[in-house]
Amino acid sequence: MPPPVVEGSTGTIGIARPKLGLGEWNALLLDVLLPEQGRPGVHVLLSCDDEAVHRAALQRGLDPDTAADQLAEAVRVAHRIDARHGLEGLHQPLENFKRYPRPRPTPWFFSALCVCVLAASRMGEGDVDSARAYYPRLRKLLGLPPERGEVPGIRCVPELLQALGEWLSDDLQGRRGHLLIPADVRLPYVGACVGQTVFRGSDRRVLSRFFADRRPSLEAQLDPLRLLRGSSHRHRLTGHAQAMLEDPALEDRLRAAIEAAYRTWDGSVPADAGGRTWLARLQLVPPPRPSLLAGCASREPVRVQLHDHVEVLPPDGTVELPWSVLDRVVHEGLTLGDPMEVGGALRIPQLGPTIVFQSMEEGLLHVPRPSGGRLWVLTRDPALQRRFAGHRVPLLGPGLSGWCLLRDLDAHDLGLAEPYESTETIAALGLEGGLALDVRTYLSGEPPSLVAHGLDERAAVVVDGHQVGGIGVGDRLPLPGDQGVHEVVVAEGLWRCQYTVVDRGPRQGYGSLDHDLASPACLRSGARPVGSGDDKAHLAVCGTVVSGLPPERLPIMRRSPAPVIVIRADGTCDRYTRPSPPPWLTEVGLDSPRWEVPDDNACWLICPEQREVRRLDERPVQTLTATAARHVLDTGREVRVRDRRGARLSVDGWQALVDRAERVPQ
Amino acid sequence: MSAYDRLLTWASELGTGSWRQWKGACDHLGLEPTESARNLSALGHAEFDWIDNRFARAPPTAAFIPRSSGSVIVTGARPRSLRRELERVCEDERFDVYFHPPVGQQRGPETWLIEAELADLDAFCAETGLRFEIDPGRRILELTPRLTLAAAAEPDQPRERFPRAWIDPDTLLEHYDVPPDREGLWMVREWRRDEAFLLHDGRWYRVPVREHGVYLAYPHRPVLAYQRSRQRLLVSDAAPLPPLVARGATLQSGRLPLPCPPRRHAYVNVSRDVFELIVDRLGGVNVTLED
Numbered sequence: 001m002p003p004p005v006v007e008g009s010t011g012t013i014g015i016a017r018p019k020l021g022l023g024e025w026n027a028l029l030l031d032v033l034l035p036e037q038g039r040p041g042v043h044v045l046l047s048c049d050d051e052a053v054h055r056a057a058l059q060r061g062l063d064p065d066t067a068a069d070q071l072a073e074a075v076r077v078a079h080r081i082d083a084r085h086g087l088e089g090l091h092q093p094l095e096n097f098k099r100y101p102r103p104r105p106t107p108w109f110f111s112a113l114c115v116c117v118l119a120a121s122r123m124g125e126g127d128v129d130s131a132r133a134y135y136p137r138l139r140k141l142l143g144l145p146p147e148r149g150e151v152p153g154i155r156c157v158p159e160l161l162q163a164l165g166e167w168l169s170d171d172l173q174g175r176r177g178h179l180l181i182p183a184d185v186r187l188p189y190v191g192a193c194v195g196q197t198v199f200r201g202s203d204r205r206v207l208s209r210f211f212a213d214r215r216p217s218l219e220a221q222l223d224p225l226r227l228l229r230g231s232s233h234r235h236r237l238t239g240h241a242q243a244m245l246e247d248p249a250l251e252d253r254l255r256a257a258i259e260a261a262y263r264t265w266d267g268s269v270p271a272d273a274g275g276r277t278w279l280a281r282l283q284l285v286p287p288p289r290p291s292l293l294a295g296c297a298s299r300e301p302v303r304v305q306l307h308d309h310v311e312v313l314p315p316d317g318t319v320e321l322p323w324s325v326l327d328r329v330v331h332e333g334l335t336l337g338d339p340m341e342v343g344g345a346l347r348i349p350q351l352g353p354t355i356v357f358q359s360m361e362e363g364l365l366h367v368p369r370p371s372g373g374r375l376w377v378l379t380r381d382p383a384l385q386r387r388f389a390g391h392r393v394p395l396l397g398p399g400l401s402g403w404c405l406l407r408d409l410d411a412h413d414l415g416l417a418e419p420y421e422s423t424e425t426i427a428a429l430g431l432e433g434g435l436a437l438d439v440r441t442y443l444s445g446e447p448p449s450l451v452a453h454g455l456d457e458r459a460a461v462v463v464d465g466h467q468v469g470g471i472g473v474g475d476r477l478p479l480p481g482d483q484g485v486h487e488v489v490v491a492e493g494l495w496r497c498q499y500t501v502v503d504r505g506p507r508q509g510y511g512s513l514d515h516d517l518a519s520p521a522c523l524r525s526g527a528r529p530v531g532s533g534d535d536k537a538h539l540a541v542c543g544t545v546v547s548g549l550p551p552e553r554l555p556i557m558r559r560s561p562a563p564v565i566v567i568r569a570d571g572t573c574d575r576y577t578r579p580s581p582p583p584w585l586t587e588v589g590l591d592s593p594r595w596e597v598p599d600d601n602a603c604w605l606i607c608p609e610q611r612e613v614r615r616l617d618e619r620p621v622q623t624l625t626a627t628a629a630r631h632v633l634d635t636g637r638e639v640r641v642r643d644r645r646g647a648r649l650s651v652d653g654w655q656a657l658v659d660r661a662e663r664v665p666q
Numbered sequence: 667m668s669a670y671d672r673l674l675t676w677a678s679e680l681g682t683g684s685w686r687q688w689k690g691a692c693d694h695l696g697l698e699p700t701e702s703a704r705n706l707s708a709l710g711h712a713e714f715d716w717i718d719n720r721f722a723r724a725p726p727t728a729a730f731i732p733r734s735s736g737s738v739i740v741t742g743a744r745p746r747s748l749r750r751e752l753e754r755v756c757e758d759e760r761f762d763v764y765f766h767p768p769v770g771q772q773r774g775p776e777t778w779l780i781e782a783e784l785a786d787l788d789a790f791c792a793e794t795g796l797r798f799e800i801d802p803g804r805r806i807l808e809l810t811p812r813l814t815l816a817a818a819a820e821p822d823q824p825r826e827r828f829p830r831a832w833i834d835p836d837t838l839l840e841h842y843d844v845p846p847d848r849e850g851l852w853m854v855r856e857w858r859r860d861e862a863f864l865l866h867d868g869r870w871y872r873v874p875v876r877e878h879g880v881y882l883a884y885p886h887r888p889v890l891a892y893q894r895s896r897q898r899l900l901v902s903d904a905a906p907l908p909p910l911v912a913r914g915a916t917l918q919s920g921r922l923p924l925p926c927p928p929r930r931h932a933y934v935n936v937s938r939d940v941f942e943l944i945v946d947r948l949g950g951v952n953v954t955l956e957d
Contacts, residue, residue, distance in 0.1 A: 286829035288846035361857045363827030372693075374855070376829065393829075393842045407829065407842065433694040435676040436687065443676055446694070503746070509682025510743050513713035513722040515910060517809045523818040524874045526909065527713035527722075539809060541910065543724020543742045544710035544802040544917060546809065552800040554784045557736040582733050582897060584919050584934040588769045592735040592781060645785045 020060065022078040025071055025111040032056040032264060033114065034168070034176040043252045044177030046164075046196040047260030048114040049121035051204050055264045058299055065342075068118065072141045075112045083145050086152030087112070094160055103171040113160050115141060120193040123200060134190045150189065158192040180253050198257035199241055205270040206236045207261050212269045212279070213423050217454070220427035222495045224258040225251055227428075230456060267297040268344055275339030277347035278302055279423070282366035283318065284357045284376060290395055290405070292325065293318040294336075294346060302343040304336045313346060323400045326355070326378065349423075354379040356416065369425045370411040377406040377414065384414075428454035429495045431488075432476070437506070440499040447481030447501060450488060459491035514542035555596040556616065556644070562609040565631045566602040567657075569619050573628035604657065606631060612640045613654055621657060629664035632657055669695040670775040673702060674711055678723050678743035685719035685858065700859055705774040707909050708916040710741035710802070714909075716874070719858065727797040728780065728787065731920050732804070733935055737766075738787065739920035740778040740796070749778070755794050761786045774922045803917030804940060810910045813949040815864075815871065815882055822872035824863045830854040835884040838904035851883035877912075880905040881948045891930075891954040892941045899933040899941055900926055900956070911947050914940075 020028065032055055033048055050068060057067030075081065079089035093108040107113075119138035123130070131150065138144075138151055158181075165179035185191025199207060210233040211218065218224055228234055229245060237245070244250050268276040278296035285291040295318040296302060302313040311319045328334050329351045337345030357364040357376045364376050379385060380402040385392070391406040431440070434448030442448060450461060450471060458472040463479060464486055471477050471490065480486055485500050513527035518539045527542070539548035558564060563577040578595045585591065597605065603621050605614040613635065624632065637658050641649045667675075676691055677683070685699075692699040703721070706712045710729065714721050723743035730738050740752065749768075756765040762783035768776035782790065791798040799805075811817055824830055831840035833851040840853060852863045853876070862879030864871040873879045880889060889905035892898070899915055901907055901923065907915060915933040916922060918940060923931035936944075945953055 283827070285827055287842060288830075289826055359828070359855065359857050363825075363857075364829070435672070435691050435694060437676075437680055443679055446672065446676065505676075505679030505681065505745075507679060507681045507743070507745055509722045511722070511725045512682055513715050513720070515713070517811065520817070522811055523813065523878065523908075524820060526716040526875065528715055528717065541806050541809070541913075542713060544727045544729040544799050544806075544913075545725060545742075545797050546799060546802055546805045549805070549809075552805070554730070554787070554800055555732075557784055579733075581735075582935050584921065585733075585735060588777060588779065588921065589766060590735050590737060590779065590781065594735040594781075596733065596736065645783070 019070065020062070020074060022074050022108070022111055024060075025074050026106045026108070028056050028060055029053075029071075029111055029114050030106055030176070032059065033260065035263060036175055037177050040174060042174075042177040042259075043180045043256045044168075045180055045198070045253065045256045045260050046113060046117045046161075047121075047198075047257055047264075048117040049197065049199070049204065049261075049264075050118070050201065051261070051266070052264035053118065055266055058266070068141070071111060071118075072115055072143065075115050076142055079109070079112055081142055081144070083147070084152070086144070086154065087116075087156065088153035090153060090160060091156050094156060094163060097163055097167075104167060107160075107164055107167060109160055110164065113157070113164060116154075116157055116193045117196045120190070121197040121200065123194070131187055131190045134193065154189045157189055161192055161196070177256075180256055182253060195253075198244055198254060199261060200238050203237050203241045204261060206233050207258070208265060208268065208270050208276075209233055211262055211265045212267075214428075216424045216427040217429070218262055220430055220495070221497075222428060223255070223493055224262065225255045226491075226494045228258060266299070269347070271335065271339035271345070271347075273339070275341070276344040277335055277339050278344055280336075280346050280348045282321075282348070282355070282357075283362065284364040284366070284378065284405075286364060286376065286407075287393055287395065287405075292321045292323060294321050294348070295319075296346055298343060300343045302337065302346055303341055304346045305338070306336065310337070323403075326351075326380075326400070326403060330380075353381045354384060354414075354416070356411075356414070367425065368423070370416075371426070372411060374407075375409045375411060375414065377409055378403055379406065380404070424454060426453050428452065429471075429490055431479075431497065431499060434499075437502065440497070442481070442499060442501050443505065444483050444501050444503045445481050447479045448499065450477040450479055450490070451475070452490075455491070459494065462489040463487070511542050511545070514540040514547070516540050518548075553599045553601075555599050556602070556605055556614075557594045557596055558607075559594050560607065560610065561593065561595075562607060564597055565606040565608070566597060566600075567604040567606065567621060567624070567628050567632070568601045569603050569617065569621060570601065571622045571624040571628055573625065573631055575631075604654075606635050608635055611635075611638065612642065614642050614644060614646075615649055615653055616644050621660075624657075624661055624664050626664055626666055629661035630666065632661035668770060668775065669697050670702065670705070670773070673697060674706060674744055674775040675746055677706075677712060677721065678745040678748075680723075681743070682720065682722040685714075685721065688721055701773065704906070704909070704912070705922055708912045708922065709774055709920070710913060710917060711744070711775065716859075725797050726795065727799055727802075728791050729802050729917060729920070730784075730787070730798075730800045731935075732801050732918065732937070734779075734919070735781060736784055737779045737781045738798075740780065741920075742797070744775070744778070752778075752780070752794055755790065756780070758793070761790045761793075763787075763790055771922055772925075777920050779920070803914045804943070806910055806917070807914035807940065807943045807947055810914065810947050812947055813878055813881055813908075815866070818875065818878045818882060819864055819871035819873045821869065822863070823870045824852060824854045824861075824872075825856070828854050828856045830863070833880070833883070835887055838880065838887075838889075838902065851879045853879075875908055877906050877908040881908070881951055885949055885951045888952040888954045890945065890948075890951065891956050892936070892938070893932075893956045894938065895957055897934070897936055897938075899923075899936040899944065900930045901933070903929045903931060906931075907944075908948075911944055914947075915944060 053068045054064045057064040090109050097107050119141050122137045123133045169178050182195035185195050214227050268278055271277050278298045280294040283293040299315050304311050304313050304319050313319045329348050330353050333349045335345050335347045339345045355378045356370050358367045358370050385404045388406045393405045393407045395405040431448040432451045434442040435446035436442055452471045452473050452475050455473050458470045461468050461471050483501050483503055487498050489496050514530050515527050561578045565575050567573050576597050603617040641651050641654050643649050689699045692702050703714050712721050726742040728738040729741050756763050764781045766779040770776045830852050831842050832844045849865050854861045862873040862876035864883055889902040891900040919935035923933045926932040
């Protein structure tokens, strides 16, 4: 929820920023730093740094620039931290926490630990495990006088971390992960805090670029450590981080640190000269009123510089771009605004002479690599314009000389070159296809395939412990489709996944949608959930089932080609002859000689040629018409009488009908 | 088994799901999702809720087909075990039924026909768990409300962010280069599917079931024809029947309409009175009678 806007005392408009108590900080930071994990056994670090606090502040509508100070103040007040006692006030909450019955609430000292780790994250590249670098930063953060030596009470920090780790593993049963507490630290107290951080401030900027480039793969849970090791961005990390990246003994800790940094990443990309930019999401509004819009993922307003004026791009909103922007991004990327501003700037990457838009829920959005569907294309490539001349749509916008809009193109037909953007739009590896019954659960015989979109080199694929082959970019490797749980490992752990194959599905929800024909909206919707309309007059169709009406009567089937006469309950009659069989019956292989006589209230069926009558209904016949009576009399009394299924019946009923026919005046 | 049969089996095993799941399954099988939905709906296998973007299987049903030598077709859900189970019961001497080999078709799942002594059908269905419906196509047509602007359209504006094309009443072809205020039928190419809008007397209407669009906008343009001798209903490809009417027409035979060049498709086994019922349900549109 956005913060309320209030009138300031000077008459300017300001924003009312809430102040949080320690309990609220505890809850907020717990969710940001140690969120619930989607899978068991995940190792985590506390990894509290300025990016994380920034993210937490935005979530609660706090001023992100002062959030760290506010956090420190809340900790200082609650734990009575001052120059003389330092962190000694944390000892009592720790003892209390140990005594609480399980499961215990969030440790009261949680935010204090976060502040200790935050100070470590602010250390410079050459400050590894250095108490001299750490304590001044912690003092400054806590507002303590700049003295030399350790902060009083710091010795309880390892025990606080230990208690936090036990709480995560035992009380929460690992739902928020298991805390990694490095044991190989040189300085026991400072080292405990430094051990919860891997990356420094400048590393976070490099990681932001890495995250922006590999977001789909990270979302798909490819191993973040392997991805970072294989990325060119690694060379721009601090020496401290690069050294750790090489150390096999630190893999779990690094993985946890990258994941923690990714969780608190706000989606922006650092600009080369400082500040940050947001990747523009371009949208084409088609004719009859064409325009070019841009939005981005920022949760804060972004000031966008357009020619001679500035527009503010609100969160979840768009700004209209001049068409001339298209010419400028053919050969190079374009930054609109000042990256050093609080909200950052908007960036459009180099797009080349052909810009592809794909139809999505929000409209026609630019996609570097279309995933299918109908594409709309803005191009100034003359060859493409000539080739798809039949797809041209008149574009009435000014300032678009040389550009042309093409509609309804297929990605395959377009034959697009590799996009200029290096950013991933789809995970490097994934399962695709298959007839899925649930998440990663497939119907037997219809398994998914393993697909590689972005591998640097061919990778070995192991399924259920057996190597089944290799996979390279663009390959689709069919996976086993027999019943059971299958485990896939690609490139020795770059990606692992499990999928399940079953023989039958849940088969739930049969008949759960129907057409409520009594509803006035019946022709304005498709089927709707059963019972969503007025049930009092439920006249509905579901598939071929018609509800709310009495059942129809079946027709009478005849094999003999001889004509028949039907006497109805109201005494009327009709004569039916065998129609010529409809041609479609032969086409589907039905050449049976049977034909049907409509049972529209029929009581008797007379087959004159066979001297046979069938009683179809026990109801008495009303007054016979003259024609019906003549048919009865022509048939006579000497007949076989059978029921609907052909079983012999007494002739009494028929004789009575003949008696009545004889009384009908002709 | 065709891709359509695999789609039907999958959807029957699932029971109900989202449009996204449906699209995923169609992509896997190389089928066009909207056409597959339309065809399985017309055959009574599935229902689609376009508001919540969901589908659900109809219950497995034996539907009696008129002028079919006393046959029922098996519609609704067809999970994997169903055919085997039906074959087992068909071998039971208590029932005078014959389960024909499946009959394939080009753009839909195969037709399962059971030729039966009609008096046995109630007991047969009770034994197999199938619902039993008699001539459901005609019943659906009789119950479907008559098409009018008030019943099938609602005031609404097309959204500017999606492309839209005007439909020419003479050719039923799309045009993008017409003034935005031209009266008639417009197709707005939204993300999930095309949506029909009508500009009528200066007011915009959304036609939520887009197949109604042509019949509402251009009722005088004959898009339907009837061949008396062959009992076939011919429909322009550019004006497919609305879903319930299409189901009513399809269930005259249990077979999807056949392509009928140029640019028409033909429903078979449609009697003259059923054809007239269809014309009436569509608001009394102009038709052509052929021999």
